[in-house]
Amino acid sequence: MNLSEEELKRYNRQMMMDGWGEETQQKLKNSTVFIAGAGGLGSPVSIYLTVAGIGNLRICDFDSPDWTNLNRQILHDHTRIGTNKAESAKITLNRLNPSVNVEAFTGKITEETVDELVGDADLIIDCMDNFPTRYLLNETAIRKGIPLIYGSIWGMDGMVSFIDSPETPCLKCLFPEAPPSETFPVVGATPGVIGSLQALEAIKYLTGIGSNLRGYLLVWNGMKNEFRRYRVPKDPECPICGNNKG
Amino acid sequence: MKITVKLFATLKQYGPEIQEMTVQEGTTVADIVRMLRIPESIPLLRIVNSVHVDPNHKLKDGDPLALFSPIAGG
Numbered sequence: 001m002n003l004s005e006e007e008l009k010r011y012n013r014q015m016m017m018d019g020w021g022e023e024t025q026q027k028l029k030n031s032t033v034f035i036a037g038a039g040g041l042g043s044p045v046s047i048y049l050t051v052a053g054i055g056n057l058r059i060c061d062f063d064s065p066d067w068t069n070l071n072r073q074i075l076h077d078h079t080r081i082g083t084n085k086a087e088s089a090k091i092t093l094n095r096l097n098p099s100v101n102v103e104a105f106t107g108k109i110t111e112e113t114v115d116e117l118v119g120d121a122d123l124i125i126d127c128m129d130n131f132p133t134r135y136l137l138n139e140t141a142i143r144k145g146i147p148l149i150y151g152s153i154w155g156m157d158g159m160v161s162f163i164d165s166p167e168t169p170c171l172k173c174l175f176p177e178a179p180p181s182e183t184f185p186v187v188g189a190t191p192g193v194i195g196s197l198q199a200l201e202a203i204k205y206l207t208g209i210g211s212n213l214r215g216y217l218l219v220w221n222g223m224k225n226e227f228r229r230y231r232v233p234k235d236p237e238c239p240i241c242g243n244n245k246g
Numbered sequence: 247m248k249i250t251v252k253l254f255a256t257l258k259q260y261g262p263e264i265q266e267m268t269v270q271e272g273t274t275v276a277d278i279v280r281m282l283r284i285p286e287s288i289p290l291l292r293i294v295n296s297v298h299v300d301p302n303h304k305l306k307d308g309d310p311l312a313l314f315s316p317i318a319g320g
Binding site for chain 1: 288291296314
């Protein structure tokens with residue numbers, strides 16, 4: 001399926017980039033991404049993938065926006081309070097780019113539902129707010145043989161990594177234990193930074209342009225606006241991807 | 247010997263974001279964690295010179311140690 005005249009104009013500025021062009025744009029159009037969470041990180045991730053012309057975007061969130069979400073969850077506004085976040089995301093994303101096929105899933109991501117929710121996606125983008133679901137997505141990505149882009153935030157701090165086990169450490173290698181659940185402090189620009197980096201990792205992977213954060217944890221300290229990249233090894237004893245996995 | 251310790255995100259409550267510490271030869275990463283009174287219950291990612299190390303890793307003069315606790319926010 002060729003790109004329409006409108007699409008050629010819409011994506012013109014990115015197609016001007018070295019190695020991009022019409023063929024690469026077509027790769028994006030043929031891609032499917034599963035975004036877990038339509039909150040702080042899910043907002044910039046889904047918005048930038050939508051305007052970049054991803055073909056199919058599957059977005060999942062069981063929650064609905066409340067006032068305390070609106071400093072950062074830019075998919076939603078006060079008129080969407082009470083609307084499911086995935087449904088609200090679909091409305092926003094369809095307005096931004098109607099040529100993208102957005103599927104909204106309003107259920108919880110559980111052991112029973114995760115395989116069907118992820119479906120035949122080429123990539124999982126982890127925009128969750130809790131580690132049990134992040135671990136579940138990690139295991140699903142490994143089982144399905146697809147990469148997962150991890151991102152998390154706290155205050156003016158954030159982390160990103162591109163997980164493609166067995167070539168890279170998995171999330172459980174990086175963080176064997178979950179932090180306690182909490183209502184975390186955050187300013188909206190923080191998920192803006194980290195979510196944009198996750199979207200960029202996805203675009204690079206799907207187009208084959210540039211390289212990904214494979215085996216690296218990128219850490220952003222927003223207080224100082226300092227980025228550092230740390231090499232992180234696989235854990236041979238990892239219960240999920242190590243030698244003695246269950 | 248002198249080392250530099252950096253604390254990330256939620257760990258900043260246990261000391262300055264960056265501090266220089268004078269410690270004895272043979273000091274391990276676990277020793278530093280104890281000195282900072284970071285509870286054992288907090289899961290940690292320990293990085294020295296951009297490499298992930300285990301708690302028993304012995305530090306050398308001039309080493310930068312970065313301590314991270316996983317953050318869940320999204």
